[in-house]
Amino acid sequence: MKEYSPKEIEAKWQKVWQDTDLYKTDEDPSKPKYYALEQFPYPSGEGLHMGHMRVYSIGDVVARFRRMNGYRVLHPMGADAFGLPAENAAINRGVNPREWTLNNMERIRREQALLGVSYDWDRYVGTCLPDYYKFNQWLFLLFYERGLAYRKKASVNWCPSCNTVLANEQVEDGRCWRCDSEVTKKELEQWFLRITDYAERLLEGLDRLPDWPEKVKAMQRNWIGKSEGAHVTFSVPECGDEKVTVFTTRPDTLYGVTYLVLAPEHPLVPRLIKGKKEEEPILRFIEEMKKQSEIERTSTDAEKVGYPTGAFAKHPLTGELVPIWIANYVLMDYGTGAVMGVPAHDERDFQFARKYGLEIKQVIWPQDGDAPAEPLAEAYTEDGILISSGPFDGLDNRAAIKAIADKLQEQGLGGSTVNYRLRDWLISRQRYWGTPIPVIYCDDCGVQPVPKEDLPVVLPEDVVFDGKRNPLTTSETFVHAKCPSCGKQARRETDTMDTFVDSSWYYFRYTDAHNETVPFSPEEVNKWLPVDEYIGGIEHAVLHLLYSRFVTKVLYDAGMVQVDEPFKSLLTQGMVLKDGFKMSKSKGNVVSPLEIIDRFGADTARLFILFAAPPDRDLEWSDTGVEGSHRFLNRVWRLIVQNEELFKQEFTPSASLDAEGKELRRVLHKTIKKVTGEIGERSHFNTAISSIMELVNSLYSYPDTADRAIYKEALETLVLLLAPFVPHIAEEMWQMTGRKGSVHLASWPKYDESALVLDEIEIAVQINGKVRDKLVVSANASRKEVEKQALSTDRIQGWIDGKTVRKVIVVPGKLVNIVAN
Structure with a gap:
């Protein structure tokens, strides 16, 4: 028998999908749209961790399921690539943060591809690239024109080691969250965005988000205060x-x-x-x-x-x-x-x-x-x-x-x-690796926004990373600029933007990722927004989501979008724990996704992480659970391989199924209904997989002498139901069934309600509340018929011999209770 070889199968299908552009976004306007989005990662030097694998696996199931259900699906990915860690790496390693970040972005893309996620890579965005941050600057100027960006002196949290401003949430016990240095207060001229002008609308909008977790909405209400x-x-x-x-x-x-x-x-x-x-x-x-x-x-x-x-x-x-x-x-x-x-x-x-x-x-x-x-x-x-x-x-x-x-x-x-309680959004950061704020200061003309036609203001290369000052202040070519109004020598703003600005609108850019003149065209955005399912960590429940909602409302007011709430449904996945603790190097309990993929394959890793817990709950890592998931996939594989000859045969569906055939058909359609509802309505992937496992058990116990047509149908349907969860092995097995084309472009199976109706059911027969027998009766039998059948069995006759039957209670479909003394 041909063995299941994850490495071989997964490499094969990842190449086929890439070569055929299988996951390129379908633009067919006749289909309903579905925008599935996972929060994009920060490209750190450590690559993917289990939390990443969990969120990407969840999002991929959602995207694949909707695609198979006839939707045109937008499922993009990118990198949230600016930030202090890259700058610290530049200082510590003596490398340019751009080089360090781009290498990490490429590494993470390769690792994401190993998971088999169905991203449209043509829409990839990296926030550190000039073609993206040009439009951070464009949007800043829009805010400035609308009176929503302003500069004032403010007392800020200052980390003397990182030489930058910290948000309140980045100060832990009076120390910097990254370097543990003691934080002080400092008075600085800073740029702010007037999010407080939208406080009431941000509150009111929460009442129009029924598909957001109440916990997240409560956190936002408390933050707005x-x-x-x-x-x-x-x-x-x-x-x-x-x-x-x-x-x-x-x-x-x-x-x-x-x-x-x-x-x-x-x-x-x-x-x-x-x-x-x-x-x-x-x-x-x-x-x-x-x-x-x-x-x-x-x-x-x-x-x-x-x-x-x-x-x-x-x-x-x-x-x-x-x-x-x-x-x-x-x-x-x-x-x-x-x-x-x-x-x-x-x-x-x-x-x-x-x-x-x-x-x-x-x-x-x-x-x-x-x-x-x-x-x-x-x-x-x-x-x-x-x-x-x-x-x-x-x-x-x-x-x-x-x-x-x-x-x-x-x-x-x-x-x-x-x-x-909400305060205006402080966006100034005294560091290099971020979007330069597009402002020039002229002694004669004052604050002058950079004209949009001069964007992007590009980060310079002639900077010094010594950890003692903002590197941008060391670049003579950057600091010295001409005033856009009078043409005299002036100086450029050396603060860069908070990286939350980058992530506050990236989901708009995905809809029109290569537009060179504006951040996106309203036509493209309005085709796809709002995001139908947004998936990410609860740690972003306040700031990222609040800022994204604020930016969306500003763009709505500016006539650029037709929605004022960006995310229709929000799924906040739980953490991955090991030995009761969040995985971390300090605790020595880290399990690498690549290690699991190398040993068992991506499909096993995905199956385990989707099966082990509901997506919104914390998940306890289990080596035996991973092995169990691998055994299950091998079990499914054998089932398909053993029946390769069956798939070559044509069967005429029987006019009347035998008893075993009827039961398998009932289990099959029950499974289709369960899996469809658990993925599409509740996002309970663990119970969907559990239902598929029960179907596999039924297929293994199905007699060789029973109806073949329904058996073949059930095997083919099993592959379809597994496809969103374990895409590589499902693709390979789909080919074994003799079907043409990709399983991921096949139609999702429909269930037949009539198949779920039982012809006969088993009920308990009690005497004075104690079960004394079991009875198989017609599902349509009347109370009188059930009572008569219960009283006539030899076993019950023996129990009531010599007693007077006072009452017979029939609970339809469940039990009969005979009261006798």
Whole structure:
């Protein structure tokens, strides 16, 4: 018997697919479209890992299944190729990041091809290539023209070792996520995109994404952080009645304010402490805060630390003076950088006030029952009636929220407003390996965008990678430029863009990957968007997906696309674990996909990773599970090889199948229905494969004397059902059946509901609740017929002999229970 040889088969079919352009995108407009997309990889020096293999295998099943179901499928791939690791490699290895990255991109493409994924490689994009990042710059200029790109001085997380700005999420325990250096705060002129202008639309859009995981939507809602409340303006008499505005969701507690807290970075702080005894300790405290991330400072577990400034603020409605403090938990970049302290009605304020001996003033009283104990043992956060609140005494606190906000509005001291936690998107990075920001600075003309006809602004080669500065600042040819307006000597922006910009629109570029004049043509984009299934890790649930949604809405407003949400359905796959931990070199539990492919073949690797767990759950790696998947493929292979002669024969379907034939037909159509639903509706690939395994068991137990026509049909259908999961062996077996053309262009099998109906069923017969016999009855038998048949069997007659039958209960299709005594 011909042995199953994965290496031989997989190499053979990968070459055939490549030579015949089998997976080139079908453009037939008569077919419904389907856009299947996996998140593209970063081309690191380590190549593919098991997480990659899992996401690509999942996406490939989706694409192949839709193609076989008559869709024109767009299934592209590329590389998210800019980023700090390449620049660090350039510094450490003395190589150019371009060379290092391009080599890695080519390596990953080869490794992806070994998996047998059905990508249209003609649409490949690499974000580090000028023909791609030219349009990063083009889109930046679009944002600039629409007032959505601006420059300002901002306090940023700065890694002195990497010499670059870090996002809050890249600071872990006050240290850089990559090099572990201590992060500091630094004031820099930075470029931002106004994502906050779209905060409400980004929130509203989540309600129109029913096929996104609720967990992901909740994370985005929390990141956007919408709060409805009021602005309240306090004045500071000793600073010439300087105004300090706070945002609060509880204006009903305004009369309970006993102190004000500013962020340590608040611009008013230096004036408040100048020349006072508090100045020196507060300045030291401010320096300490520069080393802590926002996440650390705002953690519920973090100790609340504060210092009095010695200054006072004037209450807007009572005129009372309340002390001004600074504290670690107030952030300059959230809200206004100031909060009002209401310790009687806020748990955090209560703890802070108790710690520092500040006044606690209760202004809400329970509507029914006794008042809280005096002094308060904890903050009173329930609803109630206002007290000690001037003209608002006796008012229900919910009604007082609007009433007090209206009063503030009337007096020009605040009013109702909506606040968002979301901050504008900081895109400036002080590094070389990224998209140059297309801006020129002229002493006479100011900020000048580079004209679109002069794009791309290409990364220069004459740079120094010494790890001490932004390499772009070392390139004389790059820094010196002519002003586009006056033609005088000017200087070019040396910051590059955050790499999240690259990945925020790449799915549009795939639709028109070789367009040299615009990022994409609206006609091509509108043919394919939105992405029907987007597959990737939960770690991108917030930033990448939020930025992609933001960019899509801007392009929608600019009339370039007809969708304002880019991803219709989102599948976030779980991690691959070994010994209970995520695979990592530090834990010594890494299993290489290439090692598994070399030993067992790509089809075995794919089958195991798809069968071992539902795609959204973590998957525990199992060597015995891989071996089991390999044994199963060998079992299927033998089944097809043993019947090669059968496939050469023609059979006339029988008018009436024998019992074995009927049962195999039922199992076959049950399997088709199950696999179709599990792939197409639920993305439960593990249960789909399990159903196919049951069909294989039925085929092995099918008698040689039973109907051959249905047996042959079942074998051919088995190959079709396996094709999305194990494409190489399925292609080889399809040829063995004598079929022409690729199995991956064949039509997906349809199930027949009538085949699922049983002629006869087995039911249990109970006496007084205990099973005493089993009975085979017609599936269409009436209750009376089932009762009569149950009572007439010899076994049951023996059990009820000498007893009186009181009642017979028939549960159709399941059981008969005879009550007798």
